Amino acid sequence: xxxxxxxxxxxxxxxxxxxESEFLAKMSHDFRTPLNIIIGFTELMLDEVPGKINEEQRxxxxxxxxxxxxLLDLVNSMPE
Numbered sequence: 001x002x003x004x005x006x007x008x009x010x011x012x013x014x015x016x017x018x019x020e021s022e023f024l025a026k027m028s029h030d031f032r033t034p035l036n037i038i039i040g041f042t043e044l045m046l047d048e049v050p051g052k053i054n055e056e057q058r059x060x061x062x063x064x065x066x067x068x069x070x071l072l073d074l075v076n077s078m079p080e
Contacts, residue, residue, distance in 0.1 A: 028075050035072045039065060 042065045045053060053061070 024078060028078050031075045032072065035068050035075065038068045039072065042068065 042061050044050065046058065046061050046065065
């Protein structure tokens, strides 16, 4: 595991930091989009927009919603 000692290593180090920053920005976007879709669709299901759901389905959908929101919070907390 690489450790940052404050020395960027000149131009090569600066390029590495830029590449890492671009990667994190793309990765966080690539995670946010499907997570927001999962959250939105799950909320629609919980609101019974497509039809009635039973209690077991409601519990499962709430688990999905809670997990997706936790993961989205983690992604959002990552530096870009």
